[in-house]
Amino acid sequence: MGMLIVIDQPAYGTWAGREALDMAFSLAAFDQPVSLLFTGAGVSWLRKDQDPAGIDQKSVAKNLAAAPVFGIEAVMADRASCQRLGLDAGDMAAGVTLVDADAQLLSQFDQTAFSA
């Protein structure tokens, strides 16, 4: 079922997550099936109403909002990570599915790549 790109790096303070998102968009642009999973510190990507102007950054939420346009099949968030970081469904941008990031989920994909 295509590739799973796992973003486990925070939205700001490192470029790794952004470059992982570019990988996902690139796969989609070449018509390859790809889904996104946010886990660990990566769930910070999904908080709605981000305003990082104070640290001279552009909002990653805007980048991520383009996912359906590019043809990303699913945007998922690890349930346990969200709980740990105090993020409930009401805090999250639309279109995100809560999942349990376990072996069963990973086994649904042909390939997995992590941001790092």
Added chain:
Amino acid sequence: MTDTDQHSFTLVITGAPYSSQAPQTALSFARAAVAARHRIDRVFLYGDGVHLASALVTPPSDETHWPNAWARFLTDHKVAGIACIASALRRGLVDEGEQKRYELTASNLLSPFSIAGLGEWVEGTVKSTRTLYFHGG
């Protein structure tokens, strides 16, 4: 993996030399894979991994020169080494074409590395039987 399985690999290096062990771990893997008669399709440098393709890297003489070591491997085994253009430009790695395009004072891409887009990585993930990632963190 048994001895009779033939694999072709795409290697993705995202960790920089001298601040991570990713390039040297990847090179050890690549040498072992070739020795076991597997094929390396391509090596794709992404994120901080693009620093591996800088012609200006100058470690102390008693340390391994990882860009040169990788360049030798790529040449000896006729493997394509590609640095992602978006990662490269952000980090100050340019070939002569990009130097001209952006009117920069110099270029610094080490031969035989080349600069290209993420499409090269996508093609690798499709064509190779395995794609392996060597991260810095």
